[in-house]
Amino acid sequence: MKTRLFVALLLAALCAFPALSPAAQPAAPAAESAALTTRLALRDLWVEHIFWIRNYVIANQAGNRQQADVASQEVVSNATAIANSIAPLYGQPAADQLLKLLAGHWGAVKQYSDASVGNSAKDKQAAVADLTSNAKALAKFLATANPYLPEATLNTLLAAHGGHHIAQIDELGKKDYKAEATTWKHMREHILALADALTAALVKQFPDKF
Template sequence: MKKLLLAGVLLLGPLNMPAGPVSAAAETRLSQSEVRFENEFRKLWLDHVLWTSNYITSATTAGAEDQQQVLARLLRNQEDLGNAVKPVYGEKGGNQLTALLKEHIVIAGKLVDAAKAGQTASVNQLNKEWHQNASDLAAFLSGANPYLKDEDLKKLLFMHLELVANDLSASLKKDWEARITAIDEGVTHIILMADTISAGVVKQFPEKFQG
């Protein structure tokens, strides 16, 4: 509950400060451009979790007809995330992030199919590839930004994988309460991960967020 309350406070953004002498808190007030970037980046990562969960629903529900459409929307989210960092990391950097994130989704899709078919060996192999992709994502982001540490990012990304796997496992078992828990935890965690990355970007390029 505390985590969800904290997430709600983060989504609301900074509170208005009362009029009066400039205080230390006022001096560190976030600029509109910084708030806009952080909120938009957070929304994109929330979309990442929610559309991944929607894809799991489509892929594991008998008779579902929207699997390909949901997948297309999920892949577009990875393009949106790459585009979000192009103003600071350029066209090449944004495209590289999109490519890594699309690989993350493709592997996840294969994992869903293998798990649904009960192919344990394939699940184990794909899980290794999934974690390697997460390591590659951490290496890319930490290599681009000195304020983002590789080990910290890997922990965040590995936890994201674990929570998606929990969502999938609960779906296959039709344990709906466990699935709700997995999705709630996934949303809370992705806010933390998004804010960690966006804070590093703002710290690296303060001049881009002064207005």
């Protein structure tokens, strides 16, 4: 019921934009529509993740505490939305556990950003270690929950994602905006691929829901 409601709400939101409205497109099977809507929803959530973290990094380096605080709050809000998106399928305890892991990911990225501003090599190294450890924990959690998500593959994807955060922070700190633009492009493409992989695994594991 919660999954159907989730899909229905997302379809309603899409209908607010005529060019994207399902009604403006040829009719598709319900299962395909549900899977597509979930794919688009997860893509949007994960792109917001990198968008708000980038906003935090820029504000943090500029010394704009008000902007940084708002961006930080949005990162947490987004992480909560990502975690709660799995609750209809895996239950709220699993969603809560995912939120803790996402909080660990954000905490490590934030620590690296803050350490970069403070020019603390020791804190940056600690942040990288935490980010690496968190990627392994996230991969294990997701692979345990879904047999269609290989742990080794997930760890590679998540480690690369963490590497994008680090590269972006370093490039923005050096004011190498051209390099950061390239990193952002790769980061966005990578996070979309990750979101698509999660959606595909969900559809395979819960065919009756899609």
